[in-house]
Amino acid sequence: MSDHDEIIGLIHEYASLLDAGELDGVAALFAHAHILRILTARWLGLEPAAGRLFAMDTATIGTLGYEHETRVITRWNLSVSESPG
Numbered sequence: 001m002s003d004h005d006e007i008i009g010l011i012h013e014y015a016s017l018l019d020a021g022e023l024d025g026v027a028a029l030f031a032h033a034h035i036l037r038i039l040t041a042r043w044l045g046l047e048p049a050a051g052r053l054f055a056m057d058t059a060t061i062g063t064l065g066y067e068h069e070t071r072v073i074t075r076w077n078l079s080v081s082e083s084p085g
Contacts, residue, residue, distance in 0.1 A: 008048065011035060015042035036062060043071050 014029075029036070037051030043064045044050075056062065056077050063075040 007035065008038070011038050011042070011048070015039055018043065033058070040064060040073065044073070045071065 029039070031039075033056040034051070037054045037056055038048045039051075040054050040062065041048055041050040054073075054076065057079075059080070061075060061078045061080065062073065065072060065074040067074075
C-alpha cells in the first residue's frame with residue numbers, strides 16, 4: 001500500500017464517522033489543504049477527486065455544516081482576520 005492509498009483510506013475512515021453520525025456535535029480538524037478538500041468533497045456527497053474544485057489557501061478556515069438537513073459549506077477559505085468570533 002502506498003502512502004497515498006493510506007492517506008485516502010484515513011480520510012474515508014474519518015468521513016465514514018461523520019456519515020454515521022459518530023461525531024455528534026462540533027469537531028475540529030487541522031490538516032493539509034489537500035486532505036481538507038477531499039473531506040469536503042465527501043461531506044457534500046461528491047467523489048474524492050472533486051476536492052480539486054475547492055481552492056484553499058494556507059492558514060485559512062473552512063466550516064462544514066447543514067442548511068436544514070442538507071450538508072453545505074458554511075464558510076470557506078477565510079483568513080483568521082476574516083473569521084467571525
